[in-house]
Amino acid sequence: MPPRALRTPLTLAVLSLLRERPRHPYEIQALVRERHIDQVVKMRGGSLYDAIDRLADAGLITTVSSERAGARPERTVYAITAEGTAVADALVRDYLRTPAQDFPVFATGLAHILTLDAATAADLLRERREAIRATHDRTARQLAADTAGLPRVVTLEVEYAQALRVAELAWLDRVVRDIDAGALPWLDVADAPPSGAP
């Protein structure tokens, strides 16, 4: 099992794109944007080049050629190796099978909600709800348009994110209503440390 740094969402994206055919880093970057993979995988600036270097050092990908068009910087083309394919496969299985410890920042916000008063909290949650509702509606339209062209299996991750959005909307609705109705008793900050379970 290769080290942690070779088993990240970004390295998986790289391996997958190289699985289709050899490419150079910039092409990968462009594809990640074009196919909206960056909505699912965090990719910022130079970290892609770093990831590719690591993969090459570990032998999961190899240099195929080094073209140069004019006096522009060199383009190194990489291809996936057998080990790379194996790792990619194992990674996909892992990601699907094992629920990971994600740390959504909203949960952090909720853990500290008692530093605010009830009315303010309700207002903020309402704002959040509207923002999510907007994203939801946009995604719904997009998914509807897709069903006319794309097979469902290629947009599963969008469908999943949408399902979570629906659930969060419903949850926010309930909580906001409860706060407004006084059905969610508030506490004085001094009494209650902003914590989780006991």
Place this chain on the structure above:
Amino acid sequence: MPPRALRTPLTLAVLSLLRERPRHPYEIQALVRERHIDQVVKMRGGSLYDAIDRLADAGLITTVSSERAGARPERTVYAITAEGTAVADALVRDYLRTPAQDFPVFATGLAHILTLDAATAADLLRERREAIRATHDRTARQLAADTAGLPRVVTLEVEYAQALRVAELAWLDRVVRDIDAGALPWLDVADAPPSGAP
């Protein structure tokens, strides 16, 4: 607005604990574990000390004293400053109001599901469902026990995570059923790049 590195879930946790009263780093670390804040906020080894150093450099917290008990390492006690309190407040509001771009690794897995065949994928998703179901049941019992003691408002983030779990379970049920029934047409890998939207 302070830089990104001072506006992370971990720094917020530190600021919140110091809001209660001055503490030294190890005490903060212990509290984070004790109150299960580490279920919501990523905290590994020395990163806490790094975060505290940064907060101190930026003046959001200050050294109050440096006790030494016996020949043990020194314990530096920190307290929150007015700026620190302001930043913590703004952060909580931000986290509650603005839906963030989280990157759940499961979505990455889904984006690459076509590198597997349908039967394998269904098996993996079933495994995932059972794991989540287990967590769900454990959490449900814990929440039920809490209602006898803790006010609901202090376990909101647990309730939220649970709501998302329920939604994911339902979604997984549907997808697994559809795959089993052949109602989710699969594609040949060659035809379909593992991508998101068009």
Place this chain on the structure above:
DNA sequence: ACTCGGTTACTCGAACTCGACTATCCACGG
């Protein structure tokens, strides 16, 4: 002709993260 913005294609250093390590004290069994 000239420059202006956009695209191509990386490079680099500063900042950040993380796990492994250090070192002391204390309680307790043998």
Place this chain on the structure above:
DNA sequence: CCGTGGATAGTCGAGTTCGAGTAACCGAGT
């Protein structure tokens, strides 16, 4: 009384991430 394991408290350096910078090319205007 001696060692052993856990709690106390933090250090360190190697490895990673990130944003800003560099630098050439290209087409469309003016």
